Amino acid sequence: MNVLVCVKRVPMTGGKIVLTADEQAIATQHLGFTISPHEECGVEEAVRIVEQHGGESVVLTLGPPEAEEQLRDAMALGMDRAIHLVIGDDEDWDAQATATAILDAIEAEHAAGVDFDLIFFGNESADSGGYQVGIRVAHALERPIATGLKGVAVEAGRVRCEQEVPGGRDVFDLPLPAVVTVKEGLNFPRYPSVPGRMRAQKKPIASSSPTAAPARLEKVRLVSPPGERKEAEILGHGPDAAPKVVELLQRIGVA
Amino acid sequence: MSVLVVVEREPGGVDELSLQALALARTLAQGASIEALAVTPPSDTVSQGVAATLGEHGVSTLHVAEHAVFGSYAPTAVAQAAVELAERLQPAAIVGAGTERGNEVLAHIAARLDLPLAANCIAAASGDPARVTRLRWGGSLLEEADVHGAPTLLTVAPHLVTAERAPAGEAAVEHFAPTLSEADQLVRVTDRAEDDTAGGVSLADAKVVVSSGRGAGSPEGFGIIEELADLLGGAVGCSRAVTMAGWRPHTDQVGQTGTKIAPDIYIACGISGATQHMAGCKGAKTILAVNTDPQAPILASADYAVIGDLHEVVPAISAELRKARQT
Structure with missing residues (x-):
């Protein structure tokens, strides 16, 4: 059972998103970076599947040279090796270009004798939120895909997929090979152990530099949402404010 | 066309x-x-x-x-x-x-x-x-x-x-x-697994949501949050930091990668207001923040605020509610 997980490096935004002067990016000089949350659960699930069924787990990212940090993080959690599609720091790849580069990498693995039975994506990336790279890859590979999953169970050449919907979970049952996109809450990702981190430093990363096609969803500029800042009315300080709060709750009609 | x-x-x-x-x-x-x-x-x-x-x-x-x-x-x-x-x-x-x-x-x-x-x-x-x-x-x-x-x-x-x-x-x-x-x-839905956690108020549909973050201090710290939510017939929410710490299940998480809520009032206690969290509560009609820090980012999105320690303020609100209901 060979499993591929595609992840994206994204900044950890704090209380307020600040843009660069040219409005093309988020000012990240004071921010840390992480694997986009949904995909971290994909990594955990892939590690569990390979622990249970054997095979190999591979993590892939398309990102700047610094994205090696996220690949090492994923390998510290137990992924066996990594594929790094290296792009420039200020390059902006749209979903179509990203999917094409990932497909080329999957094809290269195939040529080298490795075929993936299951490919994980996040349901949507934290930053650009396009909801489509996984679907584009699945379509090009002519493989079935289920999206937005909070349950993934591999058994006897099939994958049972659970999608949270109001009042319950819808179930899709797909034959392998398949593609899935997952959401945070799928599992509880483990913390990397110190030995895990040390092993990750020695695991192989295959790097290559794909060439971007011109963006067809072309970013013009980023804008902060207008007029959301409010001046909160201070009801009081400490427990003495309780009567004012209850008055408010009564006024709203929920007390 | x-x-x-x-x-x-x-x-x-x-x-x-x-x-x-x-x-x-x-x-x-x-x-x-x-x-x-x-x-x-x-x-x-x-x-x-x-x-x-x-x-x-x-x-x-x-x-x-x-x-x-x-x-x-x-x-x-x-x-x-x-x-x-x-x-x-x-x-x-x-x-x-x-x-x-x-x-x-x-x-x-x-x-x-x-x-x-x-x-x-x-x-x-x-x-x-x-x-x-x-x-x-x-x-x-x-x-x-x-x-x-x-x-x-x-x-x-x-x-x-x-x-x-x-x-x-x-x-x-x-x-x-x-x-x-x-x-x-x-690819099609072939089965439906019904929710087995029925009984409580669902976070997405609740009229009142009371939540806390790491400021709750511990999983037990959510006792006072649950008490106030119960009194108001509401649901308990939490921040991503809380689910990452394993204090609450992911189903309680309000935010971009959690549940998007739209209550009549959202009472956020000890929640700083990270963008990840605020993306999940934009639909709230009213936001009341309880926070020790008057400079916390959430105050820029809240309609009302109480400046103080949630461990003191939340039990006082619950007590005041009970008192109001007896009279």
Whole structure:
């Protein structure tokens, strides 16, 4: 059972998103970076599947040279090796270009004798939120895909997929090979152990530099949402404010 | 050049988010006709009410794709039906609601047509290229973007475009049977697992949500949060830091990667207001923040605030509520 997980490096935004002067990016000089949350659960699930069924787990990212940090993080959690599609720091790849580069990498693995039975994506990336790279890859590979999953169970050449919907979970049952996109809450990702981190430093990363096609969803500029800042009315300080709060709750009609 | 809208139905009518999608579709159409696509199994019928509602929202023709696979949700089959219809209508744009399913179906259409897709738009202007404004970071940031190629494919972000009526009379209804391959029909819902946690108030639908973050101090620290939520008949929420620490289940998490809530009042106790969290509570009608730090980012989004330690303030609110109910 060979499993591929595609992840994206994204900044950890704090209380307020600040843009660069040219409005093309988020000012990240004071921010840390992480694997986009949904995909971290994909990594955990892939590690569990390979622990249970054997095979190999591979993590892939398309990102700047610094994205090696996220690949090492994923390998510290137990992924066996990594594929790094290296792009420039200020390059902006749209979903179509990203999917094409990932497909080329999957094809290269195939040529080298490795075929993936299951490919994980996040349901949507934290930053650009396009909801489509996984679907584009699945379509090009002519493989079935289920999206937005909070349950993934591999058994006897099939994958049972659970999608949270109001009042319950819808179930899709797909034959392998398949593609899935997952959401945070799928599992509880483990913390990397110190030995895990040390092993990750020695695991192989295959790097290559794909060439971007011109963006067809072309970013013009980023804008902060207008007029959301409010001046909160201070009801009081400490427990003495309780009567004012209850008055408010009564006024709203929920007390 | 018409605009084709993939609509989602709900029992007895049209999903509100599809009506919002129709409103944005009309700005793209600039007076050209609005065509709608709905899918149904042959055993079922699309009620006259649906055609009437769609007509009130500017739809001239409702195209109903009939196929046995539509007895349950089948994303690739819906996408293929839309592609077949689009070949016939040659629309200038194909629009869906920015629901999980709308985004999924439109992404399948985009993959099939090898075209870009702009997900979660709040504004759109036709042209070559089309210009859209769309959500990034769960709505904490906006992006203006050009969408190259035709037809323009986009989904409409939930609850940010008003569903206005634009009476065009009752929509005409035309049925067709799409040609679907076995592969198109492979992915579909085959089973439903009912929620076994029923009984409590669901976070997404609760009128009152009381939440806390790491400021609760421990899993036990949520006792006072649960007490206040119970008193108000509400649900308990939490920040991502809390679920990452393992204090609460992910189902309690409010935020961009958790549950999006829309209560009458959101009482956020010891929540700093990270963008990841605020993306999940934008729908709250009123936000009350309880925080020791008057400079906390959440105060820029809150309507009311109590400055103080949640461990003192929350029990005092519960006690005051009980007192008020006795008199």
